[in-house]
Amino acid sequence: PLQFIQEVRDLEAKGFSIRDRLFVDANATLIHQVRHQDNEGGVRGYAHQAIGSTGEGVGPARMGRMARTTVRDLAWAKVELVRDCDALFDDEAITICDTTKLVNEWIDEGRRVLLEGTQGAGLDLIHGNWPYVTSWGTTAAQLAADAGIAPQMVDTLLVARTHPIRVYGNSGPMDHEISWDDLGVEPEKTTVTQKQRRIGTFEDKLYRKAVMLNRPVGVAVTFLDYIEKVPGDKFQESARLGHLHTLGGDIHEFLVRLENMGPPVAMGSVGPQQIIERRWWHGHTTSQVVRF
Numbered sequence: 001p002l003q004f005i006q007e008v009r010d011l012e013a014k015g016f017s018i019r020d021r022l023f024v025d026a027n028a029t030l031i032h033q034v035r036h037q038d039n040e041g042g043v044r045g046y047a048h049q050a051i052g053s054t055g056e057g058v059g060p061a062r063m064g065r066m067a068r069t070t071v072r073d074l075a076w077a078k079v080e081l082v083r084d085c086d087a088l089f090d091d092e093a094i095t096i097c098d099t100t101k102l103v104n105e106w107i108d109e110g111r112r113v114l115l116e117g118t119q120g121a122g123l124d125l126i127h128g129n130w131p132y133v134t135s136w137g138t139t140a141a142q143l144a145a146d147a148g149i150a151p152q153m154v155d156t157l158l159v160a161r162t163h164p165i166r167v168y169g170n171s172g173p174m175d176h177e178i179s180w181d182d183l184g185v186e187p188e189k190t191t192v193t194q195k196q197r198r199i200g201t202f203e204d205k206l207y208r209k210a211v212m213l214n215r216p217v218g219v220a221v222t223f224l225d226y227i228e229k230v231p232g233d234k235f236q237e238s239a240r241l242g243h244l245h246t247l248g249g250d251i252h253e254f255l256v257r258l259e260n261m262g263p264p265v266a267m268g269s270v271g272p273q274q275i276i277e278r279r280w281w282h283g284h285t286t287s288q289v290v291r292f
Contacts, residue, residue: 025099026083031061059135100148117143121210132172140214158216162223168195176201211262218266224251230270242279244268
């Protein structure tokens with residue numbers, strides 16, 4: 001909780017006012033450094049070395065919650081919820097509430113809700129390449145359930161990279177792993193550990209499974225510039241027209257390849273803050289909830 005509060009302070013110090021639109025669910029699980037992060041061992045721990053875990057303590061915290069008690073012999077199994085530390089958040093003027101009730105009230109009022117997933121379908125605890133997976137479900141259905149939203153209320157927009165990545169270390173097999181030098185771009189680093197990511201070429205089998213598990217109405221493709229560099233004037237023209245297939249021959253071939261395996265491509269990015277939204281997608285979704 002202290003790290004979360006510090007991040008709120010840091011954002012506000014940079015000029016972002018967020019407390020009036022930040023709501024934390026009372027039933028959210030707190031991750032404690034001593035009980036959870038230290039138990040997992042961080043980047044020196046077994047989970048990181050064996051399966052590429054970030055070592056942030058999320059897994060042990062979830063295990064403790066599934067033990068369904070706040071008193072256990074093992075340190076990692078003792079769990080506190082946000083509601084147990086509400087005074088700490090009150091001192092920071094952070095709103096603690098029932099976010100499931102709040103979000104469903106917004107839906108009933110006709111407001112749009114965006115749910116953003118954090119990990120790919122290939123890392124799903126059940127459907128992923130076990131044991132190189134995360135500690136929870138990563139599908140659109142699981143995300144809706146976690147938010148307390150009925151699945152029929154959700155339209156899913158699948159996000160797909162042109163080149164899949166894995167975290168640093170022994171994080172599981174890739175069909176065709178390549179180097180960043182092969183790609184000719186600066187290496188990406190992981191958000192938490194700041195280690196250089198692994199990267200490979202596009203995997204049709206993985207993509208088809210992600211489409212099957214999530215049944216998206218459209219796809220957002222990122223890192224199209226890894227396939228072919230797009231000049232600024234061409235990007236501006238494509239963004240104005242709402243076209244992606246005019247970006248370049250290699251990009252066009254890749255988009256056709258994707259659409260032959262699943263739903264139409266709704267948007268694509270060719271660089272930081274350079275997103276092209278295709279005309280058919282603009283205003284397309286009828287659902288009030290979009291899983292992105």
